[in-house]
Amino acid sequence: MTSFSRAIGAEFAKLGTTRMWWVLAAVMFGYIALLAGGLAALFAGIESGVISPDAAGTGSQGLAGFGSLPPLIYSFASSVGYVFPVLLGALSTTGEFRHQTLTPTFLANPRRAQVLGAKTVTLFVVGAFFGVVALLASVGVGALVINAFDVDPLLADSATWALFGRTVLAMAVWSTIGVGLGVLVPSQVASIVIVLAFTQFVEPLLRFASLFTEVTQGIGNYLPGAASDALVGASFFTLAAPGGSPAAMLEWWQGGLVLLAYAVAATVIGNAVSWKRDVT
């Protein structure tokens, strides 16, 4: 075995021997299942006429302007769940600083860039696993509810499965963004606060605000959450567009590249800022 594959093995061992990964995965599953199930019931109810559009407050328009319902519900896996792989990635690096395990880590493998690379590869794989778990929640519960309202869950549609694949990819990249953030901001508390504040508050506000003019909308497309939604190809966020028309997003591959650029930038800068520093 090469030292890089051994380093990857060690990173998997690090994740697998603490409780963090499955606690985060379990919370993520419950959170997505709840939201996907609830909103699937609401929208499928409207679409099938069980709930009247007037009662739902969407006006006579219904969901006509928003495309089909199932992909929207399924995309909750990433549009709602992405914060979890980011947290896992950030904790995997900040934990090394916090518990001073960088010392044994660098003693066992003094090639630090290799360790960071191994961490990125490992978290990419685990992030993809989180994507699968998130889809189990959004599709498992969402499709069941949609089906119950006699709306087609589109599970036979190849486009739906392509969306699943892009969702897994997005979650994997988000996880590596977490790794990058963790080396950029090695303080665990600060990192968690940044992740939660940015994903739950700052970015949604920025994205919403950016929709008011065309120029800012173009810029807003490059926010990481918007890029992720572009990669996946459907987003609940577009429902919130002022005026009711879904905002134009980047192409899916452009969104993927933008997201990847965030991961690379954070990791490369973080490597110089904290990873190469003296371990005292």
Place this chain on the structure above:
Amino acid sequence: MPVGAVIEFSSITKTFGSVTAVDRLSFTVEPGRVTGFLGPNGAGKTTTLRMLLGLVAPTSGTATIGGIRYRDLPRPLQTVGAALEAASFHPGRTARNHLAVYATAAGLPAARIDAVLHTVGLGAHGSQRVGGYSLGMRQRLGLAFTLLGDPGVLVLDEPINGLDPEGIKWIRGFLRSMADEGRTVLVSSHLLSEVQQSVDDVIIIAGGALVHRGTLSSLETEAAPRILVDSPDRPALAAALGRAGIEFSVGRTGLLAAAPDAALIGHIAFSAGVELSALHRERKGLEDAFLALVNETGTGTGNSSTERGESR
């Protein structure tokens, strides 16, 4: 059997801002011997060891193991085993899993994990989370990590801190046996008395600079040049010493003779037919010599005054 390698520090220097923590330090550590690396807290011991291990980048100079920098070692854990002062464990991980992570990184067989846990006396606690470990147990786990790769070079930073008397006795025997097997053993401590029973050579630093290097016995001679001698018939003893041209002063418990060794005084007394009731090197010796060495260099240089100020 792993073979020891020579550790070599060559004019190694580390500055943190305007503070010089380690100042052009040069010395070698030989295999087959236990070398004590001594100095007061804040003298730069830990920084020096961390530079050796590639954790801290030296401002200038080099530190090598068998001529190779730590970062360039092809199999670091199999070459050097290090236990550093800070407890570096994830509290939620069991001792066995903690070691498994680094055994995986170094490509070591899983069998080594239980072997080293057994060696340090943690065999029964391997499945316990490290968060519940006592300080002594953490020290032992640190040593288990050190031994994981069965290395020929051991670098231990304050390994005796936090150990109970039984543990201290154990580690002294352990250091001795490691050196007897031909390994290089470098042990730091801020207390000479803590390691004087187990070290062969001493390196003493203060304010980041070397103040003494040599064997423990050379330090002993330098430290306590006087022999305490006493007799039931003190005047006869004084007369005999006077005839032999040995300078002496009268102390509370006997005569303090300025002689290099006790054998000479014994011979003089024997020749003069004077009965002796005490004959040994002045006891204050070693620790005082150590303190004198580290204090005389500390004052006046100023480069590390802040550092040692904190530690006092």
